[in-house]
Amino acid sequence: xxxxxxxxxxxxxxxxxxxxxxxxxxxxxxxxxxxxxxxxxxxxxxxxxxxxxxxxxxxxxxxxxxxxxxxxxxxxxxxxxxxxxxxxxxxxxxxxxxxxxxxxxxxxxxxxxxxxxxxxxxxxxxxxxxxxxxxxxxxxxxxxxxxxxxxxxxxxxxxxxxxxxxxxxxxxxxxxxxxxxxxxxxxxxxxxxxxxxxxxxxxxxxxxxxxxxxxxxxxxxxxxxxxxxxxxxxxxxxxxxxxxxxxxxxxxxxxxxxxxxxxxxxxxxxxxxxxxxxxxxxxxxxxxxxxxxxxxxxxxxxxxxxxxxxxxxxxxxxxxxxxxxxxxxxxxxxxxxxxxxxxxxxxxxxxxxxxxxxxxxxxxxxxxxxxxxxxxxxxxxxxxxxxxxxxxxxxxxxxxxxxxxxxxxxxxxxxxxxxxxxxxxxxxxxxxxxxxxxxxxxxxxxxxxxxxxxxxxxxxxxxxx
Amino acid sequence: xxxxxxxxxxxxxxxxxxxxxxxxxxxxxxxxxxxxxxxxxxxxxxxxxxxxxxxxxxxxxxxxxxxxxxxxxxxxxxxxxxxxxxxxxxxxxxxxxxxxxxxxxxxxxxxxxxxxxxxxxxxxxxxxxxxxxxxxxxxxxxxxxxxxxxxxxxxxxxxxxxxxxxxxxxxxxxxxxxxxxxxxxxxxxxxxxxxxxxxxxxxxxxxxxxxxxxxxxxxxxxxxxxxxxxxxxxxxxxxxxxxxxxxxxxxxxxxxxxxxxxxxxxxxxxxxxxxxxxxxxxxxxxxxxxxxxxxxxxxx
Numbered sequence: 001x002x003x004x005x006x007x008x009x010x011x012x013x014x015x016x017x018x019x020x021x022x023x024x025x026x027x028x029x030x031x032x033x034x035x036x037x038x039x040x041x042x043x044x045x046x047x048x049x050x051x052x053x054x055x056x057x058x059x060x061x062x063x064x065x066x067x068x069x070x071x072x073x074x075x076x077x078x079x080x081x082x083x084x085x086x087x088x089x090x091x092x093x094x095x096x097x098x099x100x101x102x103x104x105x106x107x108x109x110x111x112x113x114x115x116x117x118x119x120x121x122x123x124x125x126x127x128x129x130x131x132x133x134x135x136x137x138x139x140x141x142x143x144x145x146x147x148x149x150x151x152x153x154x155x156x157x158x159x160x161x162x163x164x165x166x167x168x169x170x171x172x173x174x175x176x177x178x179x180x181x182x183x184x185x186x187x188x189x190x191x192x193x194x195x196x197x198x199x200x201x202x203x204x205x206x207x208x209x210x211x212x213x214x215x216x217x218x219x220x221x222x223x224x225x226x227x228x229x230x231x232x233x234x235x236x237x238x239x240x241x242x243x244x245x246x247x248x249x250x251x252x253x254x255x256x257x258x259x260x261x262x263x264x265x266x267x268x269x270x271x272x273x274x275x276x277x278x279x280x281x282x283x284x285x286x287x288x289x290x291x292x293x294x295x296x297x298x299x300x301x302x303x304x305x306x307x308x309x310x311x312x313x314x315x316x317x318x319x320x321x322x323x324x325x326x327x328x329x330x331x332x333x334x335x336x337x338x339x340x341x342x343x344x345x346x347x348x349x350x351x352x353x354x355x356x357x358x359x360x361x362x363x364x365x366x367x368x369x370x371x372x373x374x375x376x377x378x379x380x381x382x383x384x385x386x387x388x389x390x391x392x393x394x395x396x397x398x399x400x401x402x403x404x405x406x407x408x409x410x411x412x413x414x415x416x417x418x419x420x421x422x423x424x425x426x427x428x429x430x431x432x433x434x435x436x437x438x439x440x441x442x443x444x445x446x447x448x449x450x451x452x453x454x455x456x457x458x459x460x461x462x463x464x465x
Numbered sequence: 466x467x468x469x470x471x472x473x474x475x476x477x478x479x480x481x482x483x484x485x486x487x488x489x490x491x492x493x494x495x496x497x498x499x500x501x502x503x504x505x506x507x508x509x510x511x512x513x514x515x516x517x518x519x520x521x522x523x524x525x526x527x528x529x530x531x532x533x534x535x536x537x538x539x540x541x542x543x544x545x546x547x548x549x550x551x552x553x554x555x556x557x558x559x560x561x562x563x564x565x566x567x568x569x570x571x572x573x574x575x576x577x578x579x580x581x582x583x584x585x586x587x588x589x590x591x592x593x594x595x596x597x598x599x600x601x602x603x604x605x606x607x608x609x610x611x612x613x614x615x616x617x618x619x620x621x622x623x624x625x626x627x628x629x630x631x632x633x634x635x636x637x638x639x640x641x642x643x644x645x646x647x648x649x650x651x652x653x654x655x656x657x658x659x660x661x662x663x664x665x666x667x668x669x670x671x672x673x674x675x676x677x678x679x680x681x682x683x684x685x686x687x688x689x690x691x692x693x694x695x696x697x698x699x700x701x702x703x704x705x706x707x708x709x710x711x712x713x714x715x716x717x718x719x720x721x722x723x724x725x726x727x728x729x730x731x732x733x734x735x736x737x738x739x740x741x742x743x744x745x746x747x748x749x750x751x752x753x754x755x756x757x758x759x760x761x762x763x764x765x
Contacts, residue, residue, distance in 0.1 A: 107708070114727060117515060118512075118514070118515055118732070119515075133728070136728075136729065137730075139513050139514045139517075139730055140513035140514020140516075140517035141517050142514065142515070142516065142517070143514065144515055228621065228711060229621075229706075230709065280599055281598065281599060282620075282621060282709075283709075287598070288598050288603075291600065428728055428729050429728075429729050432724065432728060432729070435709035436709055436711065436712065436716075437712060440711040440712045441712055444621060444712075445712060447712075460531075460533075464729075
């Protein structure tokens with residue numbers, strides 16, 4: 001008797017656990033279900049203006065809603081894609097989609113995606129992959145990503161081609177970027193006025209150094225900061241001068257003469273001319289740096305245009321004091337920008353709706369509307385240059401409030417002054433080395449000369465290759 | 466009737482123990498043995514992509530002979546050395562003090578010392594990351610400032626970076642080690658101290674000749690887990706520096722595994738580092754245990 005009671009108890013307990021587990025699942029479903037109506041009224045609201053009666057009946061009868069999953073590491077991208085879904089469903093009533101976005105932290109998302117693709121199960125339909133990790137997903141003979149050439153189609157003529165080459169292998173484009181990432185110089189006009197200099201007079205890097213000396217002499221504030229543990233100072237300048245980490249065949253050229261010249265120039269700015277300092281916290285994304293810059297710590301900073309959102313978010317006190325200009329050229333008439341950073345959105349081969357997902361992705365990011373939204377919603381410079389002079393681009397938003405208008409007039413000026421970057425399989429390792437050793441050892445620690453640091457990096461890359 | 470009852474009893478006794486241990490056995494096989502074996506296999510492979518796997522013999526192990534691996538090995542060993550050097554004597558002294566009935570508020574201190582062990586490494590790590598920030602206004606630099614010292618760039622120099630790691634580790638694990646030593650102290654019979662008192666021994670003598678020898682098994686245990694903990698350290702370094710370790714000052718072996726496996730998608734090489742780490746830890750612990758005479762004792 002006692003045994004059977006005990007057995008019953010165990011049974012009940014086990015069942016209880018299962019039921020509890022299922023209950024959790026149901027709740028989770030309910031959560032997403034309650035999320036949907038929140039989004040759907042938006043659709044209804046918008047459509048009500050046009051044809052409310054039709055809208056009510058159409059989704060159920062006409063077409064089945066396809067559910068897609070999207071992974072990203074950036075909350076802002078979720079808002080952008082959610083908005084694109086609404087527009088898509090308006091324009092394509094015959095193939096409506098419902099997108100479930102999962103936002104993870106940067107490392108977690110890339111690791112999860114890598115393992116899911118490697119093991120063949122569990123990958124989402126659409127995912128964001130950051131450029132310095134992208135090469136990892138193109139390894140091997142058959143990447144688990146869907147080529148997007150057919151979906152991008154002829155729109156590529158209106159786009160900055162270099163941004164597609166970053167995510168290409170054997171002529172196939174596997175990712176679509178959000179932005180060009182044109183590198184620019186953000187000047188703090190308050191400090192420059194105090195020193196009595198006009199940033200518009202700066203044409204070459206030599207001019208920049210001269211102005212920097214004046215700024216330091218007049219105000220005691222350094223002209224700029226240099227990233228030690230990130231690549232956004234050295235790498236853009238290398239690209240700007242026309243060099244790269246790898247050549248187009250994937251050979252290592254990180255220790256070529258141009259690159260040594262660039263790193264030596266950075267070294268001189270810090271240790272010889274004393275107009276630059278290593279960025280507090282090591283990078284322009286460190287909390288120390290945000291506080292430092294917000295308090296008027298440096299007169300300028302070189303970063304890609306997407307850094308605008310960091311000013312708006314983290315440096316509120318500089319509102320109205322920052323002006324954005326092209327980079328000083330290496331020589332008069334030289335290129336004044338570089339395309340840096342980026343996130344390629346991909347469709348995985350594990351998706352059951354590859355065609356629909358790819359069509360939606362191209363619609364969301366390559367179409368004119370999509371490109372304009374990357375500016376109005378995300379503050380990015382769209383990959384489609386033919387929208388840069390569209391009226392929507394000069395409408396007020398939080399970025400024009402902060403930086404003033406005319407950002408895109410400046411961008412149009414430099415749109416052909418961006419070299420493509422070469423991204424072979426070993427690219428993630430190269431970025432690691434720049435972030436870990438090159439600038440740190442040559443400028444912060446000074447244990448190696450710029451030339452030695454780059455030679456060491458080249459040797460290390462050759463070993464890993 | 467009786468007979469059937471007996472066989473039923475026998476049979477049920479035969480199955481039920483297995484039912485009860487099965488969760489452990491299953492999770493061991495699934496989450497421990499299977500991954501271990503496949504890691505060993507993967508360490509001999511080049512894994513380029515899905516379905517693109519080839520055996521390359523010992524090449525991954527040959528690749529280990531590179532400066533990064535030795536930096537990681539050196540950092541990890543120095544870190545383990547310091548954590549043991551701090552986290553054995555300090556908790557012993559504190560445990561002895563907290564064990565004294567005359568210590569005021571000893572229960573409060575016991576829980577206060579233990580509290581940090583309950584926090585997550587990430588939360589604690591982020592706190593210390595900011596505390597060791599390089600501005601004058603950050604926690605540690607502000608304290609230095611009170612003494613008229615210049616602010617220090619803590620996390621971008623080898624020695625101060627290591628110091629920051631050891632401080633975080635000490636803060637988190639001090640309380641746990643105190644608990645180990647407190648329980649060890651309770652096993653030392655009071656009679657020993659009483660007879661020492663009769664013989665006229667002072668407190669230092671009692672510490673050296675009764676307390677420490679009495680704590681020996683606990684010390685061996687703490688050192689063994691510290692070796693494992695030290696060589697497996699990852700999260701502390703990750704919260705301080707993320708994946709961009711300036712000059713490799715906080716590069717540990719596990720972080721090297723992480724970078725190779727996830728940052729550079731070279732799972733084969735990462736597996737080889739992992740297997741090597743397993744052997745290194747085993748060798749260090751065997752050496753340590755035999756130095757303490759642990760194996761000799763068993764032979765007796």
